[in-house]
Amino acid sequence: MISASAAPVMEGTPQKTDSRVSTIVEVDLGNRSYPIYIGSGLLDEPDLLQRHVHGKRVLVVTNTTIAPMYLDKVIKALAHENSNISVESVILPDGEAYKDMETLMKVFDKAIESRMDRRCTFVALGGGVIGDMCGFAAAAFLRGVNFIQIPTTLMAQVDSSVGGKTGINHPLGKNLIGAFYQPQSVLIDTDTLNTLPDRELASGIAEVVKYGLIRDADFFEWQEKNMQALLGRDPSALAYAIKRSCENKAEVVALDEKESGLRATLNLGHTFGHAIETGFGYGQWLHGEAVAAGMVMAVDMSRRLGWIDDTIVERALNILQQAKLPTSPPEIMTVEKFKTAMAVDKKVADGLLRLILLKGPLGNCVFTGDYDRKALDDTLHAFCKS
Amino acid sequence: MISASAAPVMEGTPQKTDSRVSTIVEVDLGNRSYPIYIGSGLLDEPDLLQRHVHGKRVLVVTNTTIAPMYLDKVIKALAHENSNISVESVILPDGEAYKDMETLMKVFDKAIESRMDRRCTFVALGGGVIGDMCGFAAAAFLRGVNFIQIPTTLMAQVDSSVGGKTGINHPLGKNLIGAFYQPQSVLIDTDTLNTLPDRELASGIAEVVKYGLIRDADFFEWQEKNMQALLGRDPSALAYAIKRSCENKAEVVALDEKESGLRATLNLGHTFGHAIETGFGYGQWLHGEAVAAGMVMAVDMSRRLGWIDDTIVERALNILQQAKLPTSPPEIMTVEKFKTAMAVDKKVADGLLRLILLKGPLGNCVFTGDYDRKALDDTLHAFCKS
Incomplete structure (x- = not known):
């Protein structure tokens, strides 16, 4: 059973610095429970990401629109004072048209080439399409590896953050191939919405x-x-x-x-x-x-x-x-x-x-x-x- | 937790008729528990298959070697005195070389073309390759549909029947993409071993x-x-x-x-x-x-x-x-x-x-x-x- 409880660490206030980690929503799924961190500037808080990375290898999955804006920041947050970790990334073409098996295979290719093991973590950096694809790739790679979501669109933040639906499209229909798979955590930095088109x-x-x-x-x-x-x-x-x-x-x-x-x-x-x-x-x-x-x-x-x-x-x-x-x-x-x-x-x-x-x-x-x-x-x- | 208990309905005896359903091994996985039926002539017992088909649509996944020998028999068993059911099949090329994404897509294509829904059942009829591919297809199609295994090689019967490992190969390595996914039941007809090469x-x-x-x-x-x-x-x-x-x-x-x-x-x-x-x-x-x-x-x-x-x-x-x-x-x-x-x-x-x-x-x-x-x-x- 899933249940939600809000654990307001610090309620958001007008002061920018205080709004960091304004809220944690706990999604309660027994041994698959996970927190959703919500606040401004969270990508500048390396600990929030690092605490959910258990192994030494991370694969960030993102797209050509988001990569120039946030990929370096995410890699920095993952590697900050953490020389143990190696971070790889794969940049997919942007858009629903690429939510297909061919593009998914690029994630597997990169994961295998960079020798990701069973204890690796996949990080989805982008909107709903990236979240769905990276989540399914994490569910299927070596029959399941860790997975963190960093949704960068409001749609992905308010919709894909909860429910565990992952998958890709088939030429004959949307979301026909996929898995129910829960992330380790979801990190929502509201600052990423500043670059989102109106x-x-x-x-x-x-x-x-x-x-x-x-x-x-x-x-x-x-x-x-x-x-x-x-x-x-x-x-x-x-x-x-x-x-x-x-x-x-x-x-x-x-x-x-x-x-x-x-x-x-x-x-x-x-x-x-x-x-x-x-x-x-x-x-x-x-x-x-x-x-x-x-x-x-x-x-x-x-x-x-x-x-x-x-x-x-x-x-x-x-x-x-x-x-x-x-x-x-x-x-x-x-x-x-x-x-x-x-x-x-x-x-x-x-x-x-x-x-x-x-x-x-x-x-x-x-x-x-x-x-x-x-x-x-x-x-x-x-x-x-x- | 998985535990096994043998429930011998009728211990195998020299009389052919008595050896049917000689044994049921119960794989105990909580709400994902399932029985393994083992015996001679079980494909002639329609009830054993039908009791684990919940919806009205079945997709049998098999290969070019097994189809001529057992596909009709399985379709007959599924449809026997059961006009409600519609059975489709997809026949894949035989061999480990075809345990790949391209061949897996043929299963999805057929499932979608024949309008399989969330309550459908996939039946794996064949050896280890068919079991692994059909199992992974069942795990991923519409994020998970029912799945029955009919292993026709001794290797698949004694190895793949337990453990829930499904998946396909990547050009760079074996079994790198897959899921842990349990079947509804496993039906082992020892008669299928009569056509197995020495x-x-x-x-x-x-x-x-x-x-x-x-x-x-x-x-x-x-x-x-x-x-x-x-x-x-x-x-x-x-x-x-x-x-x-x-x-x-x-x-x-x-x-x-x-x-x-x-x-x-x-x-x-x-x-x-x-x-x-x-x-x-x-x-x-x-x-x-x-x-x-x-x-x-x-x-x-x-x-x-x-x-x-x-x-x-x-x-x-x-x-x-x-x-x-x-x-x-x-x-x-x-x-x-x-x-x-x-x-x-x-x-x-x-x-x-x-x-x-x-x-x-x-x-x-x-x-x-x-x-x-x-x-x-x-x-x-x-x-x-x-």
Whole structure:
């Protein structure tokens, strides 16, 4: 079972130096438990990394975008006053298109060439693609070696930090090959978000908003008050948003590790969103952008069913607009395109499409196939021109 | 923890019909426990297979040698009075040379094309290569699906049935990419050994002899008395040899799941044997043939150290000769070739080569680097012409 507990070492404050290691979220998985360190300047704290490296050999897996910015810093942190250690790195091409077996083999090639042994540690330095690939490589290399995540996008920090999903794409589908594999630790330096493009920051915020909508009204209210601080990359606001997101995800996963029901609620807006990504073409919109538009559609449908009142619709719309996220699908999306894509969704069981919909006061949702089909039709027609 | 218990449903008897499901070995791994069914004619018992298939879709992974002999039989057993089920199969090229990523991808391709879902079951029908590849494919497909093993070689039956090791080779080394992954069940039909070439049968017997030498004097004595029955493929003799081998392996793995010390004793003769496989070229000798010669060398060295008496040397030599296994390395092997290959053995720690050697009465061994180097040299010179 996974459970999350926040151990605030020092709560984030406006003083920059004090915000270091502002929070540790403990993901409790029995003998596979691990800490998530969250704060500003954590890459300048060598001990945080070194304490989770058990052997003498480290392989940093990163990409061509992140390497020029942070690879030296990470290597320095690993080697700082630590002459025992040897650090190698492999720099992969950047992008979802390279989350494939061919690129994964480059990680194995490098690991074998540099004689990594069973006690080595793989470090994932980058966004979700790097985390997924490095994690799967660590799971499979010599049947499993240690693994540390340093996520550098908000999306990876609030989503991939918890859950242990790793893997690669197959030409015929996303994430079809992989493993459930837990890291030794996750190190989130909020300073890495300073180099993140605005659109990518907003994409991550879409997932943060999701946690508020599905299960945490207090957090949603905090976001309404602090959206400008988040967009302005205020370290303590970011640290708090990341902490609450990781805690919420850890709690949900704890209650339903095998994704049978409750865990599906983490996919609010994702069924509509995936339809947009499929119909529009992957790479046109960022994942969080498609999810944002998808959440607005799910919220609209919930209102049509009479399950939530209008204020929730307005507040959801408003907060996503503040974050400059899209709140409707791209014009290219037709009702037909939505229906085609949604028919092959993983959540279809016996021909019935189950959806995550809001129901009740803010912070409550359901995962159900028991809804009036007309509401879905009406939502699709309201958001599509044809 | 793994522990083995034999639950003899019906002890094997000369009557053919009675020998079905002669034995079940339970591998006890907590919630990952599974049974190994051993007996003659088990592929004609559809229930044994069907009871471990939970979903509606099955993918049988086999090779070009085994498919013509047993694929139809397995498909029939799976589908017998079971119209719910759909069975697909993928036939891989036969041989260690194809235990690679490219061939593994063919399994994923077929699984995706035939729309296998999370509740599907992969069935490995073949020898060690098929078991390793199908097991790793099952571990990684959709992050883990059910998996049943039907090993058709004696080597796979007495070695791969216990331990959960799956994986593929990398161009730079064997078994470098994989997972620890347990099957739902293992079905060993001793009748499949009727089509196994004599050399392959003997190769498996080398591993059977190993269990006797390292930890089971009673089993060794049984083998001395029953070697002709084994070579004559007597079903109940085979079933007993397979049962005791699986039990011995399960007990060792239980005591040392992570291969830190005791589990290494399962590699008696393998350090010398791997040197032969490397120096002679993989594929020249079968694995068990190289292990047989390697065991004779390890036994010889144990005697030179004064750790065992001459009768054990003679009995080991005699039983392997009965099985028509090689008892010395091929002429191409020089002292130098042995030393080169043994220097890069995985069991070298801090420059010290640790070996599995017999010590004490029959059925006792040690895994140690604490031995007189001269004994190793003398053994190498005694077995090599130069």
